[in-house]
Each structure stands twice: as C-alpha cells, then as structure tokens.
Amino acid sequence: MTALELRDGLSRRLTNVGPGLILDLSEATYLDSAGIEFLFDLARRLRTSGQRLCLVVPARAPMRRVLDLCDIDEIASMDVTVDAAVEGLHEHAP
Amino acid sequence: MNLEPEGTGSEASAPVADGSAEESGGGADVGGTLVGATLDAIKAAAARVEVERHLAETLQRNLLPRLPEIPGLRFAARYRPGGAETEVGGDWYDAIVLRSGRLGIVIGDVVGRGVEAAARMAHLQSAVRVYALEDLRPAVVLERMNGFVLEGERGGMVTLIYAIVDPDANTMRMATAGHPPPLIFRPNEEPTFAETTAASPLGVTRFPVYEESVMILEPESTALFYTDGLVEGPGLPLGEGLDDLRRASEGNPLEPDALCHAILGSVDARAGSRDDQALLAVQLKPAGETLDLTLSPQPDSLTSMRHAVAHWLRAADASEDEVYEMLVACGEACANAVAHAHPATSDAPFELHARRRDAEIAITVSDTGRWRASGQERSGRGLALMRELMDDVDIGRGPDGTTVTIRRRLRGPAAREESP
Numbered sequence: 001m002t003a004l005e006l007r008d009g010l011s012r013r014l015t016n017v018g019p020g021l022i023l024d025l026s027e028a029t030y031l032d033s034a035g036i037e038f039l040f041d042l043a044r045r046l047r048t049s050g051q052r053l054c055l056v057v058p059a060r061a062p063m064r065r066v067l068d069l070c071d072i073d074e075i076a077s078m079d080v081t082v083d084a085a086v087e088g089l090h091e092h093a094p
Numbered sequence: 095m096n097l098e099p100e101g102t103g104s105e106a107s108a109p110v111a112d113g114s115a116e117e118s119g120g121g122a123d124v125g126g127t128l129v130g131a132t133l134d135a136i137k138a139a140a141a142r143v144e145v146e147r148h149l150a151e152t153l154q155r156n157l158l159p160r161l162p163e164i165p166g167l168r169f170a171a172r173y174r175p176g177g178a179e180t181e182v183g184g185d186w187y188d189a190i191v192l193r194s195g196r197l198g199i200v201i202g203d204v205v206g207r208g209v210e211a212a213a214r215m216a217h218l219q220s221a222v223r224v225y226a227l228e229d230l231r232p233a234v235v236l237e238r239m240n241g242f243v244l245e246g247e248r249g250g251m252v253t254l255i256y257a258i259v260d261p262d263a264n265t266m267r268m269a270t271a272g273h274p275p276p277l278i279f280r281p282n283e284e285p286t287f288a289e290t291t292a293a294s295p296l297g298v299t300r301f302p303v304y305e306e307s308v309m310i311l312e313p314e315s316t317a318l319f320y321t322d323g324l325v326e327g328p329g330l331p332l333g334e335g336l337d338d339l340r341r342a343s344e345g346n347p348l349e350p351d352a353l354c355h356a357i358l359g360s361v362d363a364r365a366g367s368r369d370d371q372a373l374l375a376v377q378l379k380p381a382g383e384t385l386d387l388t389l390s391p392q393p394d395s396l397t398s399m400r401h402a403v404a405h406w407l408r409a410a411d412a413s414e415d416e417v418y419e420m421l422v423a424c425g426e427a428c429a430n431a432v433a434h435a436h437p438a439t440s441d442a443p444f445e446l447h448a449r450r451r452d453a454e455i456a457i458t459v460s461d462t463g464r465w466r467a468s469g470q471e472r473s474g475r476g477l478a479l480m481r482e483l484m485d486d487v488d489i490g491r492g493p494d495g496t497t498v499t500i501r502r503r504l505r506g507p508a509a510r511e512e513s514p
Contacts, residue, residue: 030400030418032425033476062418069482070475 003038010042020052022085031063036070043075052077054085146208151175153212154186157219158372162191165385165402166261166409168377170350172358176207176323176370184211185321185372186219190226192258195401198226199257201273201319201374205250214249218242222256232256232269233304236296240271243297251295255319259311261378262405266311269304271296274325274336277343278309279316279353285343287336288317316348316377323371324361350375385448391432391461399428399446403457410450412504420502423483424457426476427498431461453504462495 014021021042025031043053053076057064064078072078079085154173161169171187184204192198200222204211221242225235235256243252255276257268268276268288272295275287291305311317325335342360346353353375361371385406389395403424407417424446431444444461480487486501 030421030425032422032429033479034429036479037475062415065415065419066422066479066483069479 003035007038007042014045016049016051018051019089020054021046022054022056022082022089024056024082024085025063026056026058026061028063031066033070036067036072039072040075047075052089054079054089056080056082056085147175150207150209150212153209154215154370157212157216158186159188159219161189162197164189164191164197164261165195165387165398165405166379167197167259168350168379169375170354171374172354172372174323174358174371184215185323185370186215187319187372187374188219188222189374189376190223191398192226193229195260195262195405197259197261197376199259199268199317199319199374199376200226200254201321201372202252202254203273203321203372204252210249218252218254221246222254226256231306232258232267233306236269236271236293236304237302240296240299240302244300249297251297253295253322255290257317257319259317259376259378262408264311264313264378265308266317267306267308269293269306271302271304272298274320274322277318277320277340278311279318279343279346279348280312281314281348285318285340285346287340311378313378313380314348316350316353316375318343318353318357318373318375320357320373321369321371323369324357324373326369348377350377383450385446387446388443389428389431389446390443393432396425396428396432400425403446403448406448407455410455410504411506412455416502416504419483420455420457420500423480423487423500423502424459426480427457427459427500429476430498431459431496453506454501455504456499456501458497458499460495460497 023039023042039053039055046053055067055072055076055078057067057078057080059080067078077085077088079088154175158171158173161171169189171189173185173187184206186200186202186204188198188200190198190200200219202215202218202222204215204218206214218239222235222239225238230238236254239252239254239256243249251272253271253273255268255270255273257266257276259266266288268290270290271293275290277285278288279285288307288309290307293304294302296302320339322335325339339357343357346356354373357373358371385402387399387402389399400421404417404421407420412420428444428446442462444459446457446459448455448457450456477487480498480500484500484502486499488499488501490497490499
C-alpha cells in the first residue's frame, strides 16, 4: 500500500469522534519523504478536531531513524506496540 | 507434446489422406484431368497444412513472454517448433515478477498440437499468471491449476512446473505436475537433476497431491527448465532421454544464453525430428562491484529500483539499517527524477549507477530534467533527508539534466559487532 492509497482509504473512514488515530507501521517496509509528508498532513487534520496521531514503530525498525530525522515527535507520538499506543491515547484524553 | 496416435492431432492432415485414397480408389478410369485435379487438391491441402502450421507457430511465438529484468538474475529462453511431421504448439514458459524481488518460473506442456494447442496454452498461461501474482505457493498454484484444467476448459492433460526463485535467499521452491525436473548446473560440478516429488499431470485426478521441494542455488548456479521435446523422441524413452541430456550437458557453460545454445546444439546432434521444444535457463548472478539500471520515469519503477539496490547493497555487505537508510536516500533522488520528467519526453528513462570502492558506496542518479525548486516542501524534505542519511550529497544541474550523487561509508561487519 502506498501513501496515496492510504490517504484515499483513510479520508473515508476518519471521524472527529475519539481521542485520536493510531497508525501501526510495524509491517511497513519503506517510508520516504512522500510518506512523511502524508503523516504531517494527517496530524494537521487530526489536530483541527482536537485529536492526536500515534505511530506504532517497533524499537529496532530501520524506519525509526528516518522518522526522528524529520522531527516526527513534533506532530505525533511514537510507541513500540499498539497496546502502548492505546494506553497513551487514553492517558492524554481530556 | 505429442502423446496421441499419428493423425488424430490435426484436422488439417485429413484432406491429404482423402485425396490419395480417392486417387487409388479411382482405379482404371484415371484420366489426365482427374490426376491433375487430385494433384491440385493435394497441393491445396498441403498449402492449408502449411498455413495452419505457420499460424500455430506465429501464435505460439507471440504468446511466449518477453523475459523480465530482475536484479540478481540472468535469463535466457528458447522455443523451437517440432520437425516436419510433428506440429507446433502447446509448449510454453513464463517468468513472472513477484513481490519482494522474487521470480516465478513456469514451464508447461499441453497435449495436442496446432492452433488449438497454442490457443489452449494461452488460457493456461494466463491462469498460472493470475495464481502466481496472488503470491500463492507452488503446490497451491498447481492445485488451483488442476481445478482449472478439470472444470474450466476442455482438453487433455497438461504437465507443469511452478518454481519460485528468491535471489536474496539463494533458494528455489518448486512443485511439479508430471513434468520432468529441471537440470541444475553448479560451478565446478557436474549437472544434476533437481529432486522433485513425482505427481500426476494436471487434469488427470480430482484430488492430486503436490509436494514442494526447496533447494539452495549458490551464486552463479543455473537451473534449466525444459519440455519433453528435449528428452523424448521417436525410439527414445524418457528415462534414456534424461540420461542423455545430463551427459550431453557436462562441461556446458553456466551463462543462460550460451547454455541454451549448447543444449539445443547437442539435441540436434543426438536426434532428428522431434516434438517442439521450449527451454528456459535462469542463473543467480554473482554479486557485482557495480550496479547499472535504466529506469522509466514511472512511479512503478521506484519499486523495482528499491529491490535492485537493496539486493546489491546486501551483497556489498551493508547492514539492514544501512540498506534501509541508503534506500530512502536513493528513493528521494529517483522520486525527483520521476516527478520532474518533462511531459513531452516523459518516457525518457533515467539512470542509476551504484559502485563500491573499499567501504564507500556511491550512487549516482541522472535524468534529463531539472531538479525541482527547493522551495517546494516535498523536495525540500527529501533533500534534507538525503543529506542526513548520507555522508555526502552532490547535485549537479546542467542544461541536459540533473545528476545526483550520494555517498556513504559502510561501517563494516567488525564495527557493527562492537557497537550493539
């Protein structure tokens, strides 16, 4: 699945209900600047409805460094597992 | 494949037989005009046979695929129609690009001859492709194909091998449905037949059992797939034919094109007229010092670029982290080449050259367009990423195009073990 397909698939499913969106990237094999651009865009859209973006990235995934380099922490939180991400979302829920 | 008694394979041979029967049945009354007419009929029938033969051969040749380019693999294939008294059609090979840089190999043989067999082969070829592209295992592909032959189409049995070659893992996984096993050529070894589990051809039984075998293919090894026209012939039983083929293959080159040439040459020396023959040879390339790709400026080509570069970097002993980070940098360079391909020349390819000198990897991407203005956020981020991930990024803009060179020094296995 590419960033473009993900964007099209997500836009139909996103609602403004709930604390945020968890995107599990554990199975993603490749993420380039187009993908990162998409993540920034997604986080911006979520923020307008007071929601947050959480990314699930395994600890040893090579993708981590690329995400760090792009200062992804400014717009999203990163967790190692989906469970941790769910917990994180609820803790910060208003 | 020619398993039927002579004459039943083709309708086109009937007028010839009828004509000659009429002639001998005419008895004493044979006049000049009748003989003339019969000769004309024979000539016309012969012409029809020739037309059908030509049609079948054209059909067959056009149905056989162009071999894809896959990093790490080298191919060659040949198809040769049978001799005069046999007819064309029914043998086919295919090479299908699968996910993750793997390759599906098909070799098959349809009972029957002529246009009918060639057309049937086309159906079967498409069906195998569909199952292969679903990423199914070889045994499952054969099971589905058996169902397809039993339910979906009329006609006799089919023999088929489906194999998946993984150039990264150096493995080949395959299953066979009544088709003779591929011959494996390893560097400095005598050729041997791959071990396969015997199983019935497609279309024979409703519940066949297809077993898979997995074998290691060392770099530079070649697997040769073929149809029975190569090992079976008049007065040559299959067993002897296989022995013959193996003996005749000793000392043959491993390079696929040269191997196919040598094999067909030795077949000619061993026997005369035969069934048609198809063969396909695939070789695992040795890891090279350089990688040279010519890519079309379509987003799809970025995927094949990534497989090629990843394969090459792994062979150059880069760690998984290094492979990933260099792939991202390389992807940014190529994405720009794709994005700014000029509409008027949008099919103008761009080139990627990668080389390794000692521990340093240098990758150059050159195109015929201009680097996009750095004010655009996407390419701005891409450029920043490249600079972070590589030791050095050099962008040369000229009137003829843009050349991006990225360099990075590999840490090497020793350094990797020290740092956890």
